Amino acid sequence: MLAVVGTIPEADFPLVAxxxxxxxxxxxxxxxxxxxxxxxxALLAASCSCLQTLRHPAPYGFLAGDTGLGxxxxxxxxxxxxxxxxxxxxxxxxHYILPxxxxxxxxxxxxxxxxxxxxxxxDAGYMYVAKMSxxxxxxxxxxxxxxxxxxxxxxxxxxxxxxxxFILHEENKMPDLIRRAYAHDNAARYLLVKGRTDYxxxxxxxxATVQEPAIESLEPIGGTGDTLTGIVAALIAAGLEIVAAxxxxxxxxxxxxxxxxxxPATGVTEIICRIPGALKEIYSAAARDGTESPPxx
Amino acid sequence: xxxxxxxxxxxSPVPAEVPIDQGILVFANTSEVIRAENLxxxxxxxxxxxxxxxxxxxxxxxxIQFPLMRKLEILRIMAxxxxxxxxxxxxxxxxxxxxxLFQIKDFGAHLMVRAANMKLTVDKETRMIVNVSxxxxxxxxxxxxxxxxRTLEQAPRPRALGxxxxxxxLELAFQEMERQCSPS
Numbered sequence: 350m351l352a353v354v355g356t357i358p359e360a361d362f363p364l365v366a367x368x369x370x371x372x373x374x375x376x377x378x379x380x381x382x383x384x385x386x387x388x389x390x391a392l393l394a395a396s397c398s399c400l401q402t403l404r405h406p407a408p409y410g411f412l413a414g415d416t417g418l419g420x421x422x423x424x425x426x427x428x429x430x431x432x433x434x435x436x437x438x439x440x441x442x443x444h445y446i447l448p449x450x451x452x453x454x455x456x457x458x459x460x461x462x463x464x465x466x467x468x469x470x471x472d473a474g475y476m477y478v479a480k481m482s483x484x485x486x487x488x489x490x491x492x493x494x495x496x497x498x499x500x501x502x503x504x505x506x507x508x509x510x511x512x513x514x515f516i517l518h519e520e521n522k523m524p525d526l527i528r529r530a531y532a533h534d535n536a537a538r539y540l541l542v543k544g545r546t547d548y549x550x551x552x553x554x555x556x557a558t559v560q561e562p563a564i565e566s567l568e569p570i571g572g573t574g575d576t577l578t579g580i581v582a583a584l585i586a587a588g589l590e591i592v593a594a595x596x597x598x599x600x601x602x603x604x605x606x607x608x609x610x611x612x613p614a615t616g617v618t619e620i621i622c623r624i625p626g627a628l629k630e631i632y633s634a635a636a637r638d639g640t641e642s643p644p645x646x
Numbered sequence: 647x648x649x650x651x652x653x654x655x656x657x658s659p660v661p662a663e664v665p666i667d668q669g670i671l672v673f674a675n676t677s678e679v680i681r682a683e684n685l686x687x688x689x690x691x692x693x694x695x696x697x698x699x700x701x702x703x704x705x706x707x708x709x710i711q712f713p714l715m716r717k718l719e720i721l722r723i724m725a726x727x728x729x730x731x732x733x734x735x736x737x738x739x740x741x742x743x744x745x746x747l748f749q750i751k752d753f754g755a756h757l758m759v760r761a762a763n764m765k766l767t768v769d770k771e772t773r774m775i776v777n778v779s780x781x782x783x784x785x786x787x788x789x790x791x792x793x794x795x796r797t798l799e800q801a802p803r804p805r806a807l808g809x810x811x812x813x814x815x816l817e818l819a820f821q822e823m824e825r826q827c828s829p830s
Contacts, residue, residue: 358788387779388787417785417809419716445784447810448715450667473782474715474812481666494780496763507666507714509763509782510811511742568751569758569767571779571790613756613767614776 350436351396351408351586352467353579354429354475355389355444356421362414364424366432369410371397378410387572389444391617392472395579396442396586398624399601405587409436419447422474426452430459440468440586442578443475448508453478457487468585471537472578480535481507488537490591492578495523495544501536502529523548524555539591541581543574547599549592556592559599562607570606572617577602580624597635601627665737669714671724672698672706672733679708685727686712691720701740711737715783718817719809745815748822757826761819764812766793768823773797783810798824 353369365379371394376383385394389412396408411429415421425446433441433456441460453475460466471479472492479485480501493501500509502525523542530536531552539556542548545568547559567573581598585591602620604627609619673679679695686693694711712720714736724731736742749760756776758767764786765779774797778790785808793801804817 356784356787358784358791386787387790390787415784416788417716417783417813418719419713419784419809422784445782445787447784448667448782449713450665474784475782477782478667494763496760496780497782500763505739505742507736507738507742508811510744510815511736511739512745512762513742566753569753569756569765569777569779571765571777571794573779613753613758614769 350406350438351400351582352411352433352436352438352441353389353393353396353408353444353582354411354425354441354446355392355473356415356425356446357383357390357412358388358416359414360416362412362421364413364421364428366411366428367409368407369393369397370407371401378412383412385618385621387617388473388575391572391575391621392442392444392579392582394618394621395576395624396583398621399580399583399628400587402625402628403583403587405583408583408586409438415447417447419449422447422449423452426456430455433459434463438467440470440582442470442472442582443479444473444575444578446474446478448474448478448481450478450482453482454484457482457484468591470578470582470585472574477508479537483534485535485537490539490541490581490585490595491537492541492543492574492581494574495542498523498526498530498540498542501540502526502533504533504535527555539595541577541595541599543577547577547603549595549599557596559596559603562603564603564606564611566611566613566615567603567606569613570611570615570617570620573602573606573620576605576617576621576624597631600631604631665711667714668711668737669717669734670698670737670740671710671712671720671731672735673709673729673731675706676708678729679706679710681727682710682724682729682731685723685729686710686720689723691716691723699737699740715810717811718805718814722805744818748819750826757823759819759823759826761822762815764815764819766816766819766823768798768827770827773799773827775801778816781812781816783812785809785813786816789813789816798827
């Protein structure tokens with residue numbers, strides 16, 4: 350089962366934990382409805398959509414309200430460190446959380462005690478704190494965008510805001526930045542870099558790239574990186590190997606984006622509702638190629 | 647893999663004594679340090695007063711260590727109380743400077759500005775903010791909800807509502823967007 354740990358941008362949203370369903374009004378957890386805009390809600394909505402299509406159990410959310418002051422994030426760190434082990438999660442994805450190294454390390458020690466240890470995926474603030482802690486190589490997958498990859502590649506930067514200017518995050522520099530991130534042990538076992546071209550890499554170099562469909566206007570849309578992380582997390586939780594899951598997820602996310610016929614003003618919900626169709630189409634194509642069997646009929 | 651193996655794998659682990667998620671505020675004199683300390687403690691910010699690192703060349707012989715991710719909130723508290731630190735920099739790299747390179751992308755009817763990990767996109771004709779993307783701190787989805795659907799003139803400033811370094815980066819993107827969209 351997939352667990353997702355992240356914050357909701359409402360100051361009075363309480364700490365909640367439980368299965369998350371995607372309904373007509375948004376996400377539903379413990380009877381509470383969460384609007385799907387961007388951030389962890391978008392990630393969860395994409396995961397829900399995938400897992401529902403694949404007929405797998407809904408994701409389990411660990412959520413708390415936080416508008417940047419850190420109280421909700423601290424509640425989450427504290428709760429997850431104590432309670433994560435109570436469920437047999439196969440995959441845990443950490444997302445929008447205020448980076449706090451000490452709390453990160455406490456959660457990490459709790460994860461290390463789990464047998465078997467779940468796959469660990471980190472994006473957004475939790476990816477920042479995983480790098481800061483010096484424990485990035487212990488994670489299975491990071492999903493940075495180009496700017497965040499530059500941050501991973503800069504061994505001195507404590508946050509993307511401080512990435513040094515000579516480490517440029519231009520598209521043609523991605524392979525260099527990936528090498529640099531691994532050279533300084535600031536990358537997870539796999540990197541899925543989101544951009545005009547999506548790169549899947551490990552310490553040995555680039556394993557795969559996904560460029561089609563190429564939709565320029567997806568770049569400004571808030572939440573499209575979150576949906577990619579949500580899709581790949583769902584596919585890994587559904588049993589796919591990380592490499593296969595990452596490549597399929599990149600293709601599904603791009604196709605869902607293309608099906609939405611987006612402009613730079615499109616909202617991410619327009620893309621999320623196209624994920625089931627995109628997933629079925631990509632899986633069917635993979636089945637025809639003999640690379641994947643569709644787990645639905 | 648055990649915890650111990652992980653630590654062995656790391657070539658140059660972050661030394662425990664370097665609190666990488668912390669920043670330092672440098673002031674011109676000790677009385678400003680004391681005022682800032684009182685204000686921040688009253689606001690519930692976990693801080694420490696300590697000696698400056700060797701790389702800091704200016705300021706007095708005391709600095710305030712603060713949670714770096716809450717930089718924007720802390721600078722706002724200082725500004726509201728007429729306090730201006732000489733520096734607000736990461737402990738682990740006090741010579742690191744905030745990103746000052748902007749990337750501008752023209753989509754025809756829309757213009758996107760990227761500052762560090764934050765992107766802001768505006769409808770060029772109406773000056774309406776149509777999307778906010780990127781970032782990883784929890785105030786980003788909150789700021790996005792407050793900004794999207796409002797014009798540059800109507801929207802609250804990220805510096806007024808944000809708390810974190812991501813919020814700070816969004817403020818820089820906002821300023822650059824205003825500059826890009828100014829009539830001159």
